Amino acid sequence: MNEFLHQLASGLALGGVYAIMALALVMIYQATQLVNFAQGEMAMFSTYFAWKLTDLGWPYWRAFMVTVVVSFLGGVAIERIVVRPFAKAPVLASVIVFIGLALIFNALAGWIYGYSVTDFPTPFDGPPWFGQRYMSAHESGSVLVSLCVLMLVYAFFRFTPLGLAMRAAAQNPTSSRLVGIRVGWMLAIGWGLAAAIGAIAGMMAAPIVYLDPNMMAGVLLYAFAGAVLGGIDNPFGAAFGGFAVGVLENLMGAYVVGSEVKLSVALAIIVGVLVWRPSGLFGRRLVARV
Amino acid sequence: MSPSPAPRTLLTLAVFAAALVFPFLASGYHLYQGAQVLILAIALLGLNLLTGFNGQISLGHGAFFAIGGYGAAILTAKLGVPYFVAIPLASLVCFGAGFLFGFPALRFGGLYLALATFALAVATPQILAYRGFDAWTGGSSGVSLMKPYAPFALPLTTDQWLYLVCLISAALLYFAARNLVVSRIGRALIALRDQPVAAETMGVNAALLKTTCFGMSALYAGVAGGLSALAVGFVSPESFGLALSLSFLVGIVVGGLASLGGVLFGALFIEFVPNLADQMSVTFGESAKALPGAIYGVLLILAMAVMPAGVAGALRAVVRRTVHSR
Numbered sequence: 001m002n003e004f005l006h007q008l009a010s011g012l013a014l015g016g017v018y019a020i021m022a023l024a025l026v027m028i029y030q031a032t033q034l035v036n037f038a039q040g041e042m043a044m045f046s047t048y049f050a051w052k053l054t055d056l057g058w059p060y061w062r063a064f065m066v067t068v069v070v071s072f073l074g075g076v077a078i079e080r081i082v083v084r085p086f087a088k089a090p091v092l093a094s095v096i097v098f099i100g101l102a103l104i105f106n107a108l109a110g111w112i113y114g115y116s117v118t119d120f121p122t123p124f125d126g127p128p129w130f131g132q133r134y135m136s137a138h139e140s141g142s143v144l145v146s147l148c149v150l151m152l153v154y155a156f157f158r159f160t161p162l163g164l165a166m167r168a169a170a171q172n173p174t175s176s177r178l179v180g181i182r183v184g185w186m187l188a189i190g191w192g193l194a195a196a197i198g199a200i201a202g203m204m205a206a207p208i209v210y211l212d213p214n215m216m217a218g219v220l221l222y223a224f225a226g227a228v229l230g231g232i233d234n235p236f237g238a239a240f241g242g243f244a245v246g247v248l249e250n251l252m253g254a255y256v257v258g259s260e261v262k263l264s265v266a267l268a269i270i271v272g273v274l275v276w277r278p279s280g281l282f283g284r285r286l287v288a289r290v
Numbered sequence: 291m292s293p294s295p296a297p298r299t300l301l302t303l304a305v306f307a308a309a310l311v312f313p314f315l316a317s318g319y320h321l322y323q324g325a326q327v328l329i330l331a332i333a334l335l336g337l338n339l340l341t342g343f344n345g346q347i348s349l350g351h352g353a354f355f356a357i358g359g360y361g362a363a364i365l366t367a368k369l370g371v372p373y374f375v376a377i378p379l380a381s382l383v384c385f386g387a388g389f390l391f392g393f394p395a396l397r398f399g400g401l402y403l404a405l406a407t408f409a410l411a412v413a414t415p416q417i418l419a420y421r422g423f424d425a426w427t428g429g430s431s432g433v434s435l436m437k438p439y440a441p442f443a444l445p446l447t448t449d450q451w452l453y454l455v456c457l458i459s460a461a462l463l464y465f466a467a468r469n470l471v472v473s474r475i476g477r478a479l480i481a482l483r484d485q486p487v488a489a490e491t492m493g494v495n496a497a498l499l500k501t502t503c504f505g506m507s508a509l510y511a512g513v514a515g516g517l518s519a520l521a522v523g524f525v526s527p528e529s530f531g532l533a534l535s536l537s538f539l540v541g542i543v544v545g546g547l548a549s550l551g552g553v554l555f556g557a558l559f560i561e562f563v564p565n566l567a568d569q570m571s572v573t574f575g576e577s578a579k580a581l582p583g584a585i586y587g588v589l590l591i592l593a594m595a596v597m598p599a600g601v602a603g604a605l606r607a608v609v610r611r612t613v614h615s616r
Contacts, residue, residue, distance in 0.1 A: 090345075091404075096539065106587075224409065
C-alpha cells in the first residue's frame with residue numbers, strides 16, 4: 001500500500017508538469033488549430049538558460065523569474081519571425097516548420113551547453129512536507145507550482161481585458177478585428193505565454209528527469225497524451241488529462257508493463273482515445289460544414 | 291509542367307546506368323554508402339507517396355523501417371529463412387502494421403496522425419528493447435545477421451552484390467511508385483490531398499484509400515529497413531529512434547514533396563550530412579554533434595519558405611526557364 005501511494009504521489013508530481021505543458025499546447029491549438037511540436041525543445045532550451053543563471057550564482061527564484069520573462073519574449077519573437085509567415089500555409093507545412101524549430105533548439109542547446117546530463121537545482125529542498133512520507137519536497141513543490149500556474153492562467157483569461165481579447169481573437173478573428181483587437185499580436189502573446197509556461201514545466205521537470213538536450217521528448221509526448229485524453233480544445237480537460245497521464249504512466253510502469261517501456265503507455269493512450277473517443281473526455285465533438 | 295516524357299525517361303535511364311556502373315568503379319566504404327543511399331531512397335519513396343502525394347503527415351516511419359529491419363533479421367538469423375524471402379515477408383508485415391495503425395488516426399485529420407506517429411517514433415526504441423521480447427529481439431543488444439553472398443558463383447564481392455540487390459529493389463519500387471501515381475488511384479490520392487470533400491463526392495473511398503496508402507508507404511519503409519539490416523549486418527533499438535523518422539521527413543522535404551525523382555537528392559542529403567558532421571568533429575569537437583540537427587532544422591524552415599518543391603522543384607524551374615528563354 002505504501003509503495004502504491006508513493007507511485008501515485010510521484011505520478012501526480014510529473015502529472016503537474018504534463019498538465020501545464022498540455023495547457024501550453026492547448027493555448028496555441030485553440031488559436032491556430034495547430035499543435036506546436038517544438039514546445040518541448042523550447043522548454044528544454046529555457047531550462048538550460050535558467051541552469052546557466054543559477055550556475056552563475058543567481059538565487060533560484062530570481063533566475064526563475066528572469067527565465068520566464070525571457071522565454072515569454074522569445075516565444076513572442078518566434079511567433080512574429082518564424083511562425084507568422086506560415087499562417088496561411090497548409091497543416092503539413094506548419095508541422096514541418098515546427099519540427100524544424102524543434103531540431104534547431106535541440107542543436108542549439110547541444111552546441112552551447114553540451115550533451116552531458118546535468119543536475120538541476122530545486123528550490124524545494126529539505127525534508128518532505130507536512131510530515132508525510134510519500135512525496136519528496138520537490139515533488140510537493142512541483143505540484144504546488146503547477147496548480148498556481150493553472151490558477152493564474154485561469155484568472156488571466158477570465159478576469160483581465162487582455163485575456164478576454166485573446167479568447168475573442170481565438171474564437172472569431174474576423175469580428176475581433178472589427179472591434180479593434182489586434183488579432184496578430186494576440187496570437188504572438190499566446191505563443192509568449194505558452195513558451196513561459198513551458199519554461200516553468202521544464203524547470204519543474206529537470207530536477208526529476210535531469211537536464212540534457214533530449215529531456216523533454218518524453219515529457220512532450222506525455223503532454224500530447226494528456227491533451228488528447230482531456231480534449232485538445234479544452235484547457236481544463238487538457239490539464240486534467242496531464243495529471244491523469246502522469247498517474248497512469250507511473251502506475252502502469254510500476255505494476256503492469258515495467259518502467260522501461262513507459263513511453264508506450266503514451267502511445268497506447270493516444271491511439272486508444274483516437275479510436276474510442278476522438279474528442280477526448282471533455283472536448284467538443286467537431287462537426288464540419290462542407 | 292514537368293519535362294516531357296521522353297527526356298524524363300532518358301534521364302531516369304541515365305541515372306540507372308550510372309548507378310549500375312558505380313559498384314564496379316567504387317569499392318569498400320563507398321559501396322556501402324551507395325547502398326545506404328539507395329536504401330534511404332526506398333524509404334523516402336514510401337514516405338513521399340504518403341506525405342507528398344496523399345498529404346498525410348507521418349513522423350513515425352522509422353518504426354516501420356524498424357519492423358522491416360527486425361523482421362528480416364529475426365527471419366534470417368533465428369528462423370533460417372533466406373533473405374530474398376525474409377524481406378518481402380517482413381515488408382508485408384509492415385503493410386499490415388501500417389494499414390492498422392493508419393486506420394484509427396486517419397479519420398480525424400492530419401494533425402492527429404502527426405501526433406500518433408510522433409508517439410510511435412518516440413516509443414519505438416523502448417518497445418524494441420522490451421525484455422519480454424528478448425528471446426526474439428535480443429533486447430537492447432539487438433540481433434546480428436549474415437551478409438548475403440552473391441548467388442550462382444557470380445564474380446561479385448558481398449558488398450557489390452548487396453549494392454546490386456538494393457539497386458534492383460529501388461528501381462522496381464520506383465517503377466511501381468511512378469506507375470501508381472499516374473494511375474487512377476494516384477489521381478485519387480492527389481485529389482484526396484488537395485480537395486478531400488470534392489474527391490469523396492466523386493466517389494473516392496477516402497478511408498480505404500488513405501489507409502491503403504499508409505500501408506503501401508509502410509511497406510516501402512519495411513523493404514528499406516530489411517535491406518538496411520542486411521547491409522549493416524546488425525539491428526539494435528537505438529538506431530530506430532525519433533531522429534531516424536525525422537531525417538526521413540527532412541529527406542522528402544529537401545528532395546521535394548510529391549517528387550519521386552527528388553528522393554534521390556533527399557537520400558544523398560540525409561546520408562552525407564551526418565557524415566560531414568562526423569568529419570568536422572575533428573575540428574569542432576563535441577559540438578559538431580549539433581551540426582546535422584541545426585542544418586536539418588534550418589533547411590526544413592527555409593525549404594517551406596522559399597523552396598516548397600525541394601531540389602527537384604528548383605531544378606525543374608531552372609530547366610523550364612532555360613527552355614523558355616531559347
